[in-house]
Amino acid sequence: MSKDPRGNRHAHLNRDSIARAALAVVDRDGSEALSLRKVAAELGVGTMTLYHYVPSREALVADIVALLVVEMDLTISSGLSWRDGAKQVGRSLRAMALRHPRAFALVAAAASDKPPLLDFARRLRDFYVALGAPIEAFVEVWSVLDAFETGFLLLETQAVMRRSTAPHDELDQGTSELADRMPATLSEAAYEEGLEIIVGGLERRLL
């Protein structure tokens, strides 16, 4: 290991690069296979070196969630309505989930009152306010819409992961039929349908 001018043995190592390596591990091996030891090995450093940048495994997971959440598109194109803005966010979340199906469970399980998701919620609130949505309604709108999106994408990413592994053999007929219809249902069309129902309902009721 060569030393950089400041004496760091690993100049490429920092909180961000560690989070990216961790996300790569999750994308490849699944979220339950994430371990500090594996991430350290991936980066070619000793396990304990990571503790100089990240205080705990929990913090590392939060960093991964932060990395995923910045991928979301909250840009405001001119003339964007509140309805279309909400749908744009929903589609952007789905695109992120499908880019990282094995990591999405971490987003769904992340605490909504702490930095990575709470910061995102703030960005989202500013987005809605900029679109002219009444701020009082924000938390209501966000919770109902976000609940649907998280729940749906949790199901859809599960289905995506299943598709790339084994089929259902051992199950009886009636049950299998139901299971086999799920992949088709957990689709872009169903998601758009859900978005339309909820965005339409919220508008009629709150705005």
Next chain:
Amino acid sequence: MSKDPRGNRHAHLNRDSIARAALAVVDRDGSEALSLRKVAAELGVGTMTLYHYVPSREALVADIVALLVVEMDLTISSGLSWRDGAKQVGRSLRAMALRHPRAFALVAAAASDKPPLLDFARRLRDFYVALGAPIEAFVEVWSVLDAFETGFLLLETQAVMRRSTAPHDELDQGTSELADRMPATLSEAAYEEGLEIIVGGLERRLL
């Protein structure tokens, strides 16, 4: 340990009693604290004894989910409409989630194409069919409604668990305000509102 007539040293031990002990551990210590070793200690048996009844930790978690899912109320009172049936199921799921806030994450993360949840999906389909809902629409209705309910209750059970621990001190003002308004929003009223929006929207669109 005394022996029963059949020679079993632990007559009270079976897959169901193990699942109940495991659920008790999760309700008390949280889902991430679940371990076979702890459940065995709770039951006063050696860790390896559990393997004669449950094949793996994964199966034990599935058994816990099955235990939770049978708590749901799918009884059909006479004259029940499809709309009210859907709401009854939604309220029953919420009641279950609030009875087991620390265990609900296991339900949300459970595979929807395997026995515990798939069996429940079948019961649910029969319930909707009995209420006169068109069977073709079932998977669509179920996925949109279930997505909202799972997502919402994941947020609400998180908030419930937070309430029984520390408050938010270290966060800056604007962010805290947002976080502080969440508990009030993740309430029965918001859940009912979401149910009404979605059930109404689905009826208008599919039925």
Next chain:
DNA sequence: ACCTGAACACCGTTCAAGT
């Protein structure tokens, strides 16, 4: 100053041995 191996207290699970 910066990094890290050894060690500790946990896991799930296999296997061979206890009664």
Next chain:
DNA sequence: ACCTGAACACCGTTCAAGT
């Protein structure tokens, strides 16, 4: 036949020591 301790291959994390 029924049960289980010891052991293995993993964890996250502490602490004391390496350069």
